[in-house]
Amino acid sequence: MKTLMVVDPQSCTECFDCINACKKTHGVARAKKSSSIPVFCLQCHPDKAPCRRICPTGAIKEENGSLKVDEESCILCRLCMIACPIGIMVIDDEKKSVQKCTLCMDADNLIPACVDACKDNVLKIFSIEDLDDLKSDSEFTDVLEEALKIYKSKI
Secondary structure: OOEEEEEOOOOOOOOOHHHHHHHHHHOOOOOEEEOOEEEOOOOOOOOOOHHHHHOOOOOEEEEOOEEEEOOOOOOOOOHHHHHOOOOOOEEEOOOOEEEOOOOOOOOOOOOOHHHHHOOOOOEEEEEHHHHHHHOOOHHHHHHHHHHHHHHHHHO
């Protein structure tokens, strides 16, 4: 099942709780703040993900519909960091590999740590099926379009 993170930038209070929760869970923050909103991996389609396509060792692999970095195969060449369209790949010095958001699928969390930590309810997780259902909801569509405009203006 393909899962996506949706951010409501107008509700974000810039508290960094999501970033701190990610760092606490994974040892390194796999998300970043761009001006005032958190930015997460776009969870590209595994066959089209620039980070996976450019990796010379095949260290970025699909697992349960999400891409994950195989730490043993990563040679820290940083090509994935260059190829990522939003620059969200990060280096974990302790693990000596690049890391990316997996929506905490590699942790023991029921929901991603960032979503759980967000007291303002800014972050939402949706499956592709959920988003198809929401397309008929005009209020949600308006919010999503506004979020995309703000997001694109920040990058």
